[in-house]
Amino acid sequence: MLQIDGLTKKFGSLTAVDDLSFTVAAGKVTGFLGPNGAGKTTTLRMALGLTRPTCGTATFDGRTYRELPEPMRHVGAALEASSFHPGRTAANHVAMLAAGAGIDQGRGTAVLELVGLGSVADRRVGGFSMGMRARLGLAVALLGDPKVLLLDEPTNGLDPEGIVWMRDLLRHQATQGKAVLVSSHLLSEVRQSVDDVVIIAHGRLVHCSSLAELEASADENRTTVVAADPDALAGLAAQHTWKVTTTASGTVVVGPTAAEIGRAAFTAGVELHQLATEGGGLEAAFLALTEGQGDIR
Amino acid sequence: MTQLTTTDEPTTQVFPARVWWQTFQMEFRKYFSTRTWWMLLLVTFVWTGLNVATMVFAVHFGGAEMRAEPDMFVPIGDALARLLYSMGTTFGFVFPAIVGAMSVAGEYRHQTLTPTFLADPVRWRVLAAKFVSVVPLGALYALVVIAGCLVFGALPLAMLGDATALGSAQTWQMFARMVLAMVLWGLVGVGLGTLVNNQMVAVVSLLAITMFLEPTLRSIPMLIGHDVAILSYLPGALGDGITGETMYSMFTNNTLLSPAPAALGLLAYAVVLTVGGYYLRFRRDVS
Numbered sequence: 281m282l283q284i285d286g287l288t289k290k291f292g293s294l295t296a297v298d299d300l301s302f303t304v305a306a307g308k309v310t311g312f313l314g315p316n317g318a319g320k321t322t323t324l325r326m327a328l329g330l331t332r333p334t335c336g337t338a339t340f341d342g343r344t345y346r347e348l349p350e351p352m353r354h355v356g357a358a359l360e361a362s363s364f365h366p367g368r369t370a371a372n373h374v375a376m377l378a379a380g381a382g383i384d385q386g387r388g389t390a391v392l393e394l395v396g397l398g399s400v401a402d403r404r405v406g407g408f409s410m411g412m413r414a415r416l417g418l419a420v421a422l423l424g425d426p427k428v429l430l431l432d433e434p435t436n437g438l439d440p441e442g443i444v445w446m447r448d449l450l451r452h453q454a455t456q457g458k459a460v461l462v463s464s465h466l467l468s469e470v471r472q473s474v475d476d477v478v479i480i481a482h483g484r485l486v487h488c489s490s491l492a493e494l495e496a497s498a499d500e501n502r503t504t505v506v507a508a509d510p511d512a513l514a515g516l517a518a519q520h521t522w523k524v525t526t527t528a529s530g531t532v533v534v535g536p537t538a539a540e541i542g543r544a545a546f547t548a549g550v551e552l553h554q555l556a557t558e559g560g561g562l563e564a565a566f567l568a569l570t571e572g573q574g575d576i577r
Numbered sequence: 578m579t580q581l582t583t584t585d586e587p588t589t590q591v592f593p594a595r596v597w598w599q600t601f602q603m604e605f606r607k608y609f610s611t612r613t614w615w616m617l618l619l620v621t622f623v624w625t626g627l628n629v630a631t632m633v634f635a636v637h638f639g640g641a642e643m644r645a646e647p648d649m650f651v652p653i654g655d656a657l658a659r660l661l662y663s664m665g666t667t668f669g670f671v672f673p674a675i676v677g678a679m680s681v682a683g684e685y686r687h688q689t690l691t692p693t694f695l696a697d698p699v700r701w702r703v704l705a706a707k708f709v710s711v712v713p714l715g716a717l718y719a720l721v722v723i724a725g726c727l728v729f730g731a732l733p734l735a736m737l738g739d740a741t742a743l744g745s746a747q748t749w750q751m752f753a754r755m756v757l758a759m760v761l762w763g764l765v766g767v768g769l770g771t772l773v774n775n776q777m778v779a780v781v782s783l784l785a786i787t788m789f790l791e792p793t794l795r796s797i798p799m800l801i802g803h804d805v806a807i808l809s810y811l812p813g814a815l816g817d818g819i820t821g822e823t824m825y826s827m828f829t830n831n832t833l834l835s836p837a838p839a840a841l842g843l844l845a846y847a848v849v850l851t852v853g854g855y856y857l858r859f860r861r862d863v864s
Binding site: 325328329330331332345346348351352357359363364365366367368369372373375376377379380381382420 | 595596599600602603606607610611612613683687688689691692693694695696697698699862863864
């Protein structure tokens with residue numbers, strides 16, 4: 281299990297990750313979602329001890345990555361920028377890391393077969409496609425048969441067939457009792473493979489629940505409302521206990537129908553300039569959660 | 578507020594010999610899993626060999642003329658042969674230094690520090706393993722340099738009927754000191770790579786310092802007519818001090834340190850650069 285607790289990273293005046301807390305449970309695939317630049321990679325790098333947090337901790341069963349006696353047997357990671365020496369073969373890359381982690385060399389051959397690189401194991405990585413590099417990164421993550429898998433955009437560069445294969449593999453890992461965290465900027469990409477979702481925007485946690493709960497909330501009505509006096513609208517929402525999120529295009533009200541909002545505003549004498557029903561569904565819910573705060577920086 | 582430490586004080590798991598051995602093995606495998614090591618080894622052999630051969634012929638046919646120059650000190654017999662062999666390190670020292678610098682700077686270049694630190698998150702152990710793994714590699718380069726001295730130096734000397742000095746124990750002691758010098762240059766390379774990170778900048782600055790700045794500074798004693806003690810502590814002068822003689826001694830008469838203190842001096846350069854690089858660079862965030 282991975283526990284992120286109050287994790288914060290500041291780069292000068294920019295706060296890339298802001299007091300982030302969540303857990304990744306064993307036996308489940310957790311989707312770690314957010315727009316580009318939301319702080320997903322920085323969070324993973326802090327969890328792995330590659331980047332030093334400004335404050336907060338990331339622990340695996342109570343220990344930081346650096347404190348783990350055999351880190352690669354406990355945690356397997358494939359990071360987006362996880363790079364390879366172009367002149368080194370896939371087999372040598374894996375063998376070198378197996379040696380460093382005290383893992384049997386036979387396991388290296390096995391994981392290369394597992395990710396479908398068995399036939400190109402003796403080719404230099406410089407000639408590998410993005411998809412092959414993604415598979416090699418995954419092979420390294422699986423090398424120690426770890427309890428926790430942290431994968432940053434693992435489907436990047438994979439063809440549709442590869443994406444399905446990856447999905448099945450992650451599912452299989454979770455059913456074996458492993459904690460799997462998969463980051464993505466697209467909810468649709470991981471929707472079919474995750475149990476839980478952690479959504480961040482601008483380094484902050486904006487949503488954390490099971491996928492089923494997120495889907496249930498996505499079925500609720502969503503209406504974008506623009507009022508002449510936003511404070512009056514906020515007061516109205518508070519009075520009716522509506523769930524609201526503020527986005528660049530206005531206030532999104534979750535729950536009541538457009539008609540109910542219009543009637544309540546009319547009764548209360550709040551001047552509305554726009555009342556637009558949003559398309560329903562999960563993608564819209566995701567966008568509503570991250571919109572306005574999640575623009576690319 | 579708790580701080581997640583990436584690189585601070587050692588934790589309990591640092592000490593098992595097994596972990597040290599694993600990290601050392603990982604570093605050692607890195608050298609031999611790309612083609613750089615044998616390509617550089619080949620260049621070392623040819624480059625030092627050709628330079629030695631050139632001087633063998635230059636001294637054989639032009640030695641008398643050189644000796645007529647008042648500022649030149651060209652020895653004869655066995656001493657001349659040793660002087661010629663010592664050129665192996667004069668021209669070859671840079672190669673183990675490049676290998677050492679690349680062992681760190683190459684990781685920055687190819688962003689391979691990420692997998693390295695995932696395999697062993699204790700960074701000072703990784704750097705220490707790099708430092709130690711360069712030792713056998715430096716020795717390998719030195720053996721190739723000595724082979725070059727025999728093939729391109731001793732062989733033509735014998736063919737020209739000049740002394741080869743191979744029967745003298747002094748010569749073989751010098752070869753042993755050449756191995757030591759090359760190993761220490763490899764360690765200096767690790768320090769440079771740790772401090773500079775960019776392998777091109779590391780190598781160019783090494784060449785600029787040892788082949789331009791140092792020779793310029795070391796010619797001062799000749800101009801002012803007496804020794805300048807501090808010049809014996811320049812890295813190139815220390816390297817020459819280990820070998821015991823060098824082509825520079827033909828042109829300059831500044832005193833070199835004797836081999837043992839010279840070796841300690843060069844080791845000090847390597848340690849200071851590496852430790853400085855560790856604190857200034859190696860502990861930083863990896864992205």
